[in-house]
Amino acid sequence: xxxxxxxxxxxxxxxxxxxxxxxxxxxxxxxxxxxxxxxxxxxxxxxxxxxxxxxxxxxxxxxxxxxxxxxxxxxxxxxxxxxxxxxxxxxxxxxxxxxxxxxxxxxxxxxxxxxxxxxxxxxxxxxxxxxxxxxxxxxxxxxxxxxxxxxxxxxxxxxxxxxxxxxxxxxxxxxxxxxxxxxxxxxxxxxxxxxxxxxxxxxxxxxxxxxxxxxxxxxxxxxxxxxxxxxxxxxxxxxxxxxxxxxxxxxxxxxxxxxxxxxxxxxxxxxxxxxxxxxxxxxxxxxxxxxxxxxxxxxxxxxxxxxxxxxxxxxxxxxxxxxxxxxxxxxxxxxxx
Amino acid sequence: xxxxxxxxxxxxxxxxxxxxxxxxxxxxxxxxxxxxxxxxxxxxxxxxxxxxxxxxxxxxxxxxxxxxxxxxxxxxxxxxxxxxxxxxxxxxxxxxxxxxxxxxxxxxx
Numbered sequence: 001x002x003x004x005x006x007x008x009x010x011x012x013x014x015x016x017x018x019x020x021x022x023x024x025x026x027x028x029x030x031x032x033x034x035x036x037x038x039x040x041x042x043x044x045x046x047x048x049x050x051x052x053x054x055x056x057x058x059x060x061x062x063x064x065x066x067x068x069x070x071x072x073x074x075x076x077x078x079x080x081x082x083x084x085x086x087x088x089x090x091x092x093x094x095x096x097x098x099x100x101x102x103x104x105x106x107x108x109x110x111x112x113x114x115x116x117x118x119x120x121x122x123x124x125x126x127x128x129x130x131x132x133x134x135x136x137x138x139x140x141x142x143x144x145x146x147x148x149x150x151x152x153x154x155x156x157x158x159x160x161x162x163x164x165x166x167x168x169x170x171x172x173x174x175x176x177x178x179x180x181x182x183x184x185x186x187x188x189x190x191x192x193x194x195x196x197x198x199x200x201x202x203x204x205x206x207x208x209x210x211x212x213x214x215x216x217x218x219x220x221x222x223x224x225x226x227x228x229x230x231x232x233x234x235x236x237x238x239x240x241x242x243x244x245x246x247x248x249x250x251x252x253x254x255x256x257x258x259x260x261x262x263x264x265x266x267x268x269x270x271x272x273x274x275x276x277x278x279x280x281x282x283x284x285x286x287x288x289x290x291x292x293x294x295x296x297x298x299x300x301x302x303x304x305x306x307x308x309x310x311x312x313x314x315x316x317x318x319x320x321x322x323x324x325x326x327x328x329x330x331x332x333x334x335x336x337x
Numbered sequence: 338x339x340x341x342x343x344x345x346x347x348x349x350x351x352x353x354x355x356x357x358x359x360x361x362x363x364x365x366x367x368x369x370x371x372x373x374x375x376x377x378x379x380x381x382x383x384x385x386x387x388x389x390x391x392x393x394x395x396x397x398x399x400x401x402x403x404x405x406x407x408x409x410x411x412x413x414x415x416x417x418x419x420x421x422x423x424x425x426x427x428x429x430x431x432x433x434x435x436x437x438x439x440x441x442x443x444x445x446x
Contacts, residue, residue, distance in 0.1 A: 045387050127416045159413040187410040247414045
């Protein structure tokens with residue numbers, strides 16, 4: 001069981017900086033994120049892109065900013081639940097919430113800070129009408145265990161690194177492997193592209209380019225996919241598995257069902273302290289909305305700072321909070337875990 | 338026509354036509370234009386060709402700049418991609434786009 005002062009949902013830049021501001025007030029934090037690493041969009045979507053509007057940094061790579069934030073919050077020993085999605089919330093006492101993830105990990109905290117950005121990252125599902133009928137019945141969006149494909153017929157769709165990498169790995173495992181891609185070029189790493197072309201030439205895999213999977217067939221479990229050439233007829237290919245690998249996209253997900261006031265996919269907050277309509281739950285960064293909202297990292301940092309002051313008062317209604325500058329007091333971390 | 342204004346037609350997902358006045362002197366792209374007119378374009382990634390939520394079909398015969406490798410890469414991850422698919426964020430509003438007609442692509446799950 002995990003107990004903390006502020007449970008932060010989302011380990012992007014805004015969530016990470018919350019740990020620092022909370023730490024200055026002696027509040028401990030724990031973060032939950034669907035991605036396996038901290039940094040949110042910055043690490044997942046654009047780690048190598050420069051950001052020019054972080055005060056004091058003429059230019060900083062998104063990945064570097066995350067590394068720096070991790071370094072900055074280190075003295076405050078934050079806990080992390082990574083690769084799990086915050087699923088349900090329950091008020092167990094007047095000032096205590098329980099948040100449970102999709103894997104059943106339970107977290108207890110008096111304050112919840114939702115810093116979920118655009119939402120949790122989930123695999124993009126191809127818009128094939130009956131695809132959900134075959135989930136776990138032959139359709140998998142993420143490859144967890146390559147062994148389930150041993151001696152099976154597999155169709156992979158996609159043209160990026162993960163489609164290429166898995167094609168190379170599964171070429172040795174599957175009985176028959178087909179890779180379907182929209183274009184004739186691939187955007188993956190050059191040596192993976194070369195390897196896939198070699199596998200195709202030697203007949204170990206079947207490469208179908210300028211084509212897309214447009215339909216699925218099967219009675220209960222998957223038995224075939226319908227493949228359509230961009231300029232031609234569709235044909236049916238028998239298969240045991242279909243693995244569409246089209247990257248990840250953010251979804252607000254279960255948080256949308258928590259009873260929070262939502263407007264245009266964002267959580268409505270009061271700019272006084274970024275509180276939501278539920279006492280004890282705050283929302284900061286890209287996930288919130290208010291008149292004049294700008295989705296900027298620097299605005300998220302500001303929101304996190306004011307939110308922590310309010311969270312302190314909410315957690316300690318009888319304590320006085322005196323504001324101190326780090327230049328005067330330094331940063332006093334937490335020693336114990 | 339105003340010197341720094343062009344006309345762009347956007348057909349939304351309900352087949353409703355919107356005639357938009359598009360400024361060419363504000364360093365804007367088509368995704369930003371759609372958002373400014375509150376059309377249902379998300380532009381999740383903010384215009385980095387990293388999300389495909391501004392996917393459109395170009396329906397007029399305009400000679401547009403070829404998509405960059407980044408744009409093609411992102412279209413690889415998009416759905417309902419056709420020959421005339423483009424990402425709105427990569428189409429910079431400029432005089433050659435005057436009279437452009439685009440249709441918003443369906444939102445993918």
